[in-house]
Amino acid sequence: MYLEIKDLKKSYGEGGSYIQVLKGVTTGVEQGQMCVIEGTSGSGKSTLLNCIGGLDLPDGGSIVVDGQEIVGLKAEKLSDYRRERLGFIFQFYNLIPNLTVRENVQVCEYLSDTPMHMDELLETLGLTEHQNKFPSQLSGGQQQRCAIARALIKNPKLLLCDEPTGALDSKTSRDILALLEKVNEKYGTTMLIVTHNNSIKNMVHKVIRIKDGQISKEYLNETRVPAMELEDL
């Protein structure tokens, strides 16, 4: 298993404001799988993603990514882990405003010894004609595509997506999801997508549902709906 999570716990606050967000989550994702983590707001899905991404430190349990235990790693090692293995996509694109599309992607190209081919990636993501534009000159969908390119240029084995279509309209969302699907197929990137959108689960290999900090259900899709055919996005 590429990603293996065992008895993962995470809480915030103290005393009266104490809240346990993850209450012993155990699950796993195979290499090359697209997986959706779904749940209502406050269920702990983003916290789980942040723990996997090494952005948040769990209180207990284990996260093994490609054979490497990441719980207990020091900040510097976690940074190396993210640098070498992960790609991140967020709901907001967080692009550097005064760098062009190409330059924004280049920022992360330098982080990898084996980056993807820039022009090919831009072509795949439909950004070739926008590569010299600044983020303010792009639509939301184009900006998110740029954020995806930035995350993928490092050639990560694991792509973590936190509400990647949360700020987009349905048509653009569909385009973005189709892109993710295409990347998964083309590069074999394992993907974890956190979403509260019910339709997206239909396009992925595996679905993990979280409720009140615990996995309430997880299953593999026997048949997957292509992203371009998803409804109610």
Added chain:
Amino acid sequence: MQKVLRKRILRDLKENFVRYLALGAMIILCMYVIISLIGTADTIITGSEKFGRTHKVEDGQFSMFVPLAEVETEQLSEQGVELEEQFYLDYELKDGSTLRMFKNREKINLVAINQGRGPESADELVLEKRYAEEHELDVDDVICIGGKDMRICGIGCSPDYDATYKDFTDSSISSIQFGTVFVTEEAYETFLSEEMSVKAEEYVYAYRLEGMSNEELKEWLGNRKVEAGQIQDIYFQEYWKEQTKEKTEFEDALDELEDGAGELADGLKELAGIKTGLLSFDEGISEASAGAKELQSGVDEFADETQEFLDENFEVEISNLRQMVKKEDNPRIGAAAADQMINKYGGLIAGVIVLILFAYVISVFVVYGIERENSTIGALYALGVKKRELILHYICLPVVVCLIAGIAGFVIGFESIGKSTIMGNCYSYFSIPYMEPICPAYLYMYGIVLPPVLSAVVNYFVISGKLNKPALVMLRNEHKQNKATNMKLGKLGFVAKFRIRQMLREARTSATVIGGMFISLLILMLGLDCMTMCNHVSTANKEDTKFEYLYTYKYPQPQVPEGGYEAFAKTMKKENMGYNLDVTILGITDDNPFFEVNLTDNKNEVVISSAMAQKYGIKNGEIIVLEDEESEMHYAFTVIDIAAYSTSFYVFMDIEQMREMFGESDTYYNQVFADRELNVEAGRLYAVTTKKDIEKAADVFILQMKPMIVMMVGVATLIFAVVMYLMMKVMIDRSAFHISMVKVFGYRSKEINKLYLSGNFYIISVGAAICIPLAKKVMDLMYPVMVSNVACAMKLAFSWQLYALVYAGVIVTCLIINALLVGRLKKVNLAEVLKNRE
């Protein structure tokens, strides 16, 4: 990655060009001022040293009552002392100024010719450059000295008159009043023979030592005795006669006694030769004659013994050495370099302070940029970008700005409009030749390397703290809530509460404004302290100088001239922060109307002048120690009072007590104060100082310092205005979202100004009320160190009007900047609310 991010730096610079231009301009201005100061200082210090070396500056000088005999100069030469006569004559010109005439030098203190050439004929002279400048005299002009027209063949200067003080005790240079000239030997002899000088020729020798120390030379010279009769000066002879009057009277009485005894013996002998036949009478006469002979022999013996006693106790020979001054103690030598030392160290420290301020101001902008990009930075962290990579990126711009501005400031400061301007000030005060500007290696480091390094250090600490947050915190754009901003504000109105919270939120930026204000005020206080000191010297010198004439005697008259008040002045040394300054002990009579001093009969108790009290920070009851360099003795006195007298460093004591203390006769004096001109022969005097001379000398300070004062006030105002404007603009930019929101709510411009600008006004008002006295206090501690070599009163107290003016200046600047920022507030777009919600 840095390669890509570097593209951003240029774009950042372009986007905020005005901001960085303003900051860069400020750094350029400060570096220009500082590099000019330090570069000038180094040029003058090194140049003076070189000038001294190439023009064979003396190791010291001494003056004699009688010129040294040839054999004596030969003896000194054999002992490794190079000597040159530098006798001089003083001439008063029609305009009241004095020119000191020397023979042209050949061995020591050689004259540097700046224009023209040296004197070749008896009607030519070389004129000292500062005097020439002040009197607008040029080569080929003719001046009348001692009734003779002399053509100026050259203009120059000599290393022994770098500061053209007429007397060693002068506190300021006045080239309008005094200068030097150099003529041929033939011309000098002619002038000497014509006896037109205001006082007798001074027998001054300059020396350079190779095989002898100053102390050994002094001892050797001290042992050169001279018979009073050898000294040809008629005033000396008169003086000497007066001094030895008692001995002469005693000797005359002895002679008379001897003569009387001899006559008696002779008379009785004669009488004894006449036989009367009266046996008993004749025997009596014979016995009387024998007794008289015995008496005569006894009187002769008594006279011989007494003469021996008188010779032992009344010196018939006196030391030929009148005064010896080492180069280090000669205020005329190396004064320009000493003056520049303070500029150099002051400049070095000021530069570091100002650079830190601007580096910090830039860091505020960078921090503001980081805060705006928090979530982007979080995303980059999430993608594996490391903190040190981002620090390197964010430090780049401040470092580049400081590097470019530092280089520009360095170049401008070192070029003609910088260093030459400040060097011009030095050239217009000291008599020094043109010096080739130099730039020592450390100055390159200081001007070019230090600004970016300081910027990197300051920004590293500030930025590092800002980037130290976890990726998630940055991604979510979470801000640590300052506890102070959550404080309960009770029943205050909304506007007041809002302003307080806004102030607390912007505490860091406000602190930078206050910091900038404090540094600006320090610079301002430096200028104002300088102005206050100069004004005080000028006005107080005029007020405190109650006498019109001060006669300093070489050979006092037996009787104090009518209308004059005698005084006994003795110059001592007292150290002040490494500089040995002259202090005069002044013995005065009770009835002296020119000094309001209450003296006691106690020899150990003295009253000091206010100038001395201020300069040395002496209070009543303190014990002061003065050094007499001639006798190598130290004298300790208790200060019982401070008299209002700003012109000189005086230690007042009763003249009788002083005569007793220094072993002088009951009638001795060497100075006379008067409220009118007295009829005193010039040959008796060292110097005549008039009230006008003192007033003119006092005004020199103001004239000399004016450009610096104006520059300081200007620079301080600029720094304050720029820092304040930029920081307040940052505050507005940071609040743009909220300002936009209150606009959406329907707040009017006036109300928005009240919320976002009035708070700043209160911060500046309160900050200025604290910073002005604080900066004044700090500068009052620093300034005396900066002018520790200047021998003048140090009254730095401001009038309340000046404080009010400074405060008003700060407030007016603040109001102007607030008015400028109103426009900025108006520019905040309603769309800001939407723009920031991605």
